[in-house]
Amino acid sequence: MRDQQLFQPQDYLTPKWYLFKSSKLGNVYDSIPWEQLSACLPKKNKGPGAPSWFSPQGMFGLMFLKAYLNLSDEKLIARFNTDWSLQLFCNKLLQDHQKIKDKAILSRIRTYMADHTDWQQLQEVLLQHWKTDMHNTHVLLMDATCYESYIRFPTDVKLLWESCQWVFEKQLYRYCKILGVKRPGSKYIDQKRMQMSYDRSRKKTYKAGRKRKKSLIYLLSKGLGQLQCLLNENPQIQLHLHERTYLKTIKKIIEQQQFLQQHPAKELKNRIVSLPKAYVRPIVRGKEAKRVEFGMKAHLLQVDGICFIDTMEFRAFNESTRLKLSSLKHRSIFGSLHQLGADRIYATNKNRKYLTEKKIFTCFPKKGPKVNNPAESQLRSLISSQRATVMEGSFGVHKTAYGLNKIKVKGEKREMIHVFFAVMMANAVKISKRKSEQAPLLQAA
Template sequence: MYKFERYRQIGLADFNQPFGLKMNPENRWVKKAETIPWDAIEERYAKLFPSKTGMPAKPLRTALGSLLIQKQLGFSDRELVEEITENPYLQYFIGLPGFQTVPPFVPSLLVEFRKRLTEDVLGEINEMIIDYNTPDDPTPGGGNQSDETESDADENAGTMILDASCAPQKISFPQDINILNEAREDLEAIIDDLCDRFYYYKPRMYREKARKDYLNLAKCKKRTAKKIRKAIKKQLQYIRRDRKYLDEFLTKECELTTKQAARLAVIDQVYEQQKYMYDNRVHSVPDRIVSISQPYIRPIVRGKAAAPVEFGAKLDLSMDEKGMARIEKMSFDAYNESDVLISAVQHYFERTGHYPERVLADKIYRNRANLQFCKEHGIRLSGPALGRPRKNAKTDKKTEYADNADRIAIERAFALAKQKYGLGLITSKLDQTTRSSIALSV
C-alpha cells in the first residue's frame, strides 16, 4: 500500500528546524535535493504498490534519498540510520517534515528499498533526473530553430562514448578446496537440522577428519599439484557420503526449508562441476560457481594488470556529449561488449531523434558489423580505418588523437563511480539488490 497524497515534497522553508538552528540553503544536500524531481518520481514509485490495503510504505524520497546517501558516503545499513538520525541536512534530504531524534526506519528496511528500486526503475529515475537538469534544446546539437531547415534537423549531431567495466563483488578469492569445504560444512548443517527437527539418529560424517584434511592443504605454504588433487578428491568423497545420508532422510517423512532446498541445489551443482574438472583434469567449466552463498556471480576475464580476472557484474556504460551516463547492458555472465554498440546507438537515436556524429569506443568495438552499421548511418566510429593507411594519414592521426583525448571522460566516470560511489566493491548479497546497487552508483 502506498499513500501518494500523504507525502507531498517539502522545501527548505517548510522544514521544521529545531530552536536555535538555522540551516544553510547552500549546503550540498539542500542543493542536491533541488536537482531531483521528487514529485515526478513519486508518481512512478506509487505504481509499484497496486494494493490498497496493508501498512503504508515509506515515501519514495525516504527510500531513494537514503540509498543515495549510502552510496555517496559509503555507510553500512546500521551506520546510515545513525547518521541520518544525527544530521538535520540528511533528514531534510530524505523528506522528513522536521528534525527528529528518533530513527526514521530500521536498518533492515534498506534491503526492501533496494528490492523495490530495481535496475529498470532506477534507469527510468536516472532519465527523469537527466531531463530535469537538462535545459530544453529545440534542435539537435543546440542550434537555433529558426535557422535550421528540415534537412538539417535530421543530420547527425553529438557524441556518444561507450566503454565496459566490471563491478567486483565482495567475496573471498575462489579456490576449489575452499568451495568444497564450504559445501561439505553446509551439508553437515542441513543434516544436523533435520536430525534435530525430526529426531533422527545422526550418522557418522567424519567431521574432524574432513576438517583436518582441508587444513592440511589450506595451511600448506607450498602446494603442489599432487597435494591439491589429493585434497580435492577427499572433499568430494566426504560430500558424496553426506549427500547419500541426506537422500535417505528425504525418503522419509521430512522436508527441507526453502532456504535449505536452494542451498542444496547449489551444492549439487558445485559437486558436479568440481567432479567434472577432477575427472577430466581441467580447470574451467561453463557457468562455474565461485561462491556458494552468491551462486549468480561468474568470473569475468578482463586482462587487466592488477586483476586479470574479476568476480562480479560486467556492464557497458554510455556517455553523451553533455556528460550524462547510462547503463546500456549489465550481466553477471561474460559477454563481448562489441555486441552492445548498435543497441546503444539506437537508444541514443530514440532519446534525441538523431544519430550521433561520432562514437568513441575501444578497438574491440570496431568489428565489421559495427563499422558497417556506422557507415550506413553516417556515424564516425573512432579509431584507424581497416586496410592500408590513407594518403592523408596525418589528418587521420590528429582526429584519432582528439578522439582518444575525448574518450578519457568515460574512464574518469568509471574511476569516480568506483572510488567515490561504491562501484569498486559491491557488498550486496542478492542478485536483485546487487543490480540495484550498481545502478545507484551510476
C-alpha cells in the same frame, strides 16, 4: 515510529530548509526529478516492512544517499537519525525524540525497489530531465567495465569445503539434534582435521589440491545422500526458501566438480564460484594486475561527461556487439549522433560498415591506404583521449567514491539496483555542480 510526520509544506519556510537548499546536498536535491521517479513505484505499497515507513521519495532518497555517502546500511541509518539535512533530502523530518531503530530497513527498501522498479525506466526519466543541461550531445563514448562483488577469491577446495560445512553442520547435524536421532556415520571430523592442515600449509601443490578435491567430492556426495534420506523419513521438516536455494546450488556445484575431475582439460561454462552468490561468474579481463574479475560486467555510455548504463550482466559478453544498439539508444534520447569514441575492440568490419552508412566519425584507426588529413587526425586523437581519460576516469570515481569497488549487497537484482543508483548519483553530483557554476553567470547577465 509510525507517528513520524512527512515533510509538510509549511516546513519549507524554516531556517533548516534554507540552509539545506544552499548546501551541496541541496543542489543535488534540486537536480533530481522526485515526482517523476516516485510515479515509477506502485501507488500502494505492497508487502510488509520498509515501504510503510517511507514515502516513495524517501525510498529513492535513501538509495541515492547510500551511494553519495558511501556508508554501510547501519552507519547510514545512524547518520540519518542525527542529520536533519539527510532527513530533508528524504522528505522525512523526524521529531526530536524519534529515531529509526530498525538496522535492516535499508536492506528491505533495496529489495522492494529491485522487485517493483525497472532500472531502465528510471534511467530514462533521469536522462530526460538532465539532457537540457547537457551539451555536445552529438558525441557518444562507450566502454565496458566490471563492478566486482565482495567474495573471497574462489578455489575448488574452498567451494567444496564450504558446501560440506553447510550440509553437515548447518543441516544434517542440526536436524539430527532437533529430532533426537543418532548422527549417520561419516568421516566429516577426520576431513575437517585434514582441511585445517591443508589450509595451514604454505605451499599448496597441484597434487595435494587434487587429492583434497577428490576426498571432498566423495564426502559431499555422501552427505547429500544422508541429508535427503533424513528429509524423506521426516516429512515434518520443511526447508526455508534460502535453504532450498543453497541445496540446489550445492547439487549443481558437485556436478560441475565431478565433471572437472573427470575432464580436467575441458572448459566449463557457467561455473559457480561462490555459494552465497551463485549468480556471480568469472569474467576474464586480461588486465596485468587482475586477469580475472568476479562480479557484474556493465556496458556504459557517456555523453558530455554523464554516464548511463546500456546493459548489466553477470556473465562475460563481447561489448563490440552492443555498438549498433547503443547508437540507436543515443539517437532516441538525444537525437543526432555525429562522433563516436570507443576502444579498438569495437572496430569490427560490421561496425565500421554501419558507422560509415550513418556518416558517424569515429576514433578507429583507418584500414587500407591511409590519407593523413591533419584535421581528421586531430579530431580522432581528441575523441580517443576523451574516452581514455574522462570515461575510464569515471569508472574509477564510481568505484572509489560511490561504493562500487567491492559490492557487498547480496542478490542479483539488488546488486543491479545498487550499481544503478551509484552511477546516477555520480551524474546528479556533476549536474548540480554545473548548475551552481552557471547560476552566478546568469545573475550577472
